[in-house]
Amino acid sequence: MGFIEKFKSYVKYETTSTEPKENCCSNAIMLDLAYHLFSELQKLKPYEISINKFGVVDAKLAGSNKKEPICLLAHIDTSNQVSGKNVKPIVEKYLGKTIKLKNNKVLSEKDFPYLKKSKNHTIVHSDGTTLLGSDDKSGIAIILQAIEEIKKEKKEHREIEIIFTTDEEIGVDAEHISREIVNAKYGYTLDGGDIDYASIETFSAYGVKVEVEGKSIHPGEAKDKMVNASNVFIAFHNLLPEKLRPENTWKKEPFYHLLGMKGHEEHLEASYIVRSFDEQEIKDMIELMKENAKRVNSKLGYNALNLVIKRQYKNMKAVLDKHPQIQREIEEAYKKCGRRVKYEAVRGGTTGSRLSYMGIPCPNLGTGGYNFHGVYEYLDVDQALEMIKILKTIIAVEK
Numbered sequence: 577m578g579f580i581e582k583f584k585s586y587v588k589y590e591t592t593s594t595e596p597k598e599n600c601c602s603n604a605i606m607l608d609l610a611y612h613l614f615s616e617l618q619k620l621k622p623y624e625i626s627i628n629k630f631g632v633v634d635a636k637l638a639g640s641n642k643k644e645p646i647c648l649l650a651h652i653d654t655s656n657q658v659s660g661k662n663v664k665p666i667v668e669k670y671l672g673k674t675i676k677l678k679n680n681k682v683l684s685e686k687d688f689p690y691l692k693k694s695k696n697h698t699i700v701h702s703d704g705t706t707l708l709g710s711d712d713k714s715g716i717a718i719i720l721q722a723i724e725e726i727k728k729e730k731k732e733h734r735e736i737e738i739i740f741t742t743d744e745e746i747g748v749d750a751e752h753i754s755r756e757i758v759n760a761k762y763g764y765t766l767d768g769g770d771i772d773y774a775s776i777e778t779f780s781a782y783g784v785k786v787e788v789e790g791k792s793i794h795p796g797e798a799k800d801k802m803v804n805a806s807n808v809f810i811a812f813h814n815l816l817p818e819k820l821r822p823e824n825t826w827k828k829e830p831f832y833h834l835l836g837m838k839g840h841e842e843h844l845e846a847s848y849i850v851r852s853f854d855e856q857e858i859k860d861m862i863e864l865m866k867e868n869a870k871r872v873n874s875k876l877g878y879n880a881l882n883l884v885i886k887r888q889y890k891n892m893k894a895v896l897d898k899h900p901q902i903q904r905e906i907e908e909a910y911k912k913c914g915r916r917v918k919y920e921a922v923r924g925g926t927t928g929s930r931l932s933y934m935g936i937p938c939p940n941l942g943t944g945g946y947n948f949h950g951v952y953e954y955l956d957v958d959q960a961l962e963m964i965k966i967l968k969t970i971i972a973v974e975k
């Protein structure tokens with residue numbers, strides 16, 4: 577099976593992640609794909625292979641000890657922002673003309689100028705009713721294709737550990753990897769866009785849950801008695817700087833993102849994600865939330881509003897800076913493939929951010945996918961094939 581066939585077979589699984597669960601992955605279909613990948617990996621004759629209750633697959637392939645063992649990661653699940661059911665991947669050569677999708681949607685250079693880069697390349701997109709799942713099934717297909725090819729060509733390679741994770745999109749994937757089973761000293765996550773960019777920097781991240789206890793009373797008799805939890809929350813939210821919302825920030829600017837809220841007069845719950853590239857800045861941002869909560873509460877005279885603050889992940893750069901040889905390895909591999917790598921900070925988090933702090937530095941490599949988490953998602957297959965070459969260069973051992 578070639579790269580495109582592999583990719584097309586994976587996107588058929590509706591592996592949408594939902595809510596984190598304690599003893600299994602958030603959606604059972606993820607397990608179906610995990611078991612399918614498990615059997616694909618068995619064909620590569622690993623000396624050790626396992627799958628855990630969350631559907632995390634870990635396979636170790638013996639190799640030459642002339643180079644250090646590495647791990648390669650990709651995630652099985654897809655974003656829940658758009659449906660991943662009945663994905664119909666459409667493969668075509670992109671010639672520069674606007675592509676019509678269903679529901680009067682179009683994929684055009686006007687809306688997505690970077691599409692120009694894919695001119696005369698083979699691309700895969702959905703029919704416009706679902707996401708494609710390039711994030712991150714193209715990563716899975718790239719890893720398996722690269723290893724299959726290297727085995728077929730009977731090239732010597734280093735020891736490789738392949739880890740396919742679940743529930744990455746809801747931020748719990750790294751929690752499901754047991755550190756003890758990972759042999760590799762460092763690795764690469766194949767989960768990114770344009771392959772000319774590698775990422776050694778990600779956001780630092782917190783999740784903040786807001787719980788508000790109001791005092792409900794018949795609105796006709798509410799004077800001086802009612803505390804409407806919704807209004808308390810709105811007051812809190814409005815104290816956060818408007819310019820620090822995702823829609824108003826880019827590049828290395830931080831943000832507070834209100835994910836959603838649910839409630840009524842008596843009780844309200846809301847949740848935020850807070851993101852910054854700088855450790856001190858993000859701590860200050862969390863402090864501001866705490867101060868604002870205090871202000872709102874002291875005005876009401878009781879603790880109506882409570883924050884539950886959770887650290888999600890940290891910028892991997894601090895770890896990667898201590899391992900410059902990894903960056904050198906990326907640069908050399910690109911060079912051998914006739915390309916030059918550029919670096920980009922990801923305005924997001926990755927499995928690699930978590931793994932880096934578990935002692936496995938893990939930068940991100942692109943897969944050629946674009947417009948993740950939406951119906952306009954597409955994969956530039958030519959770029960994916962280039963990444964397969966780069967990856968083979970990284971894992972091969974030269975005689």
Ligand SMILES: [Zn+2]
Pocket residue numbers: 651711712744767768
């Ligand atoms: Zn991803």
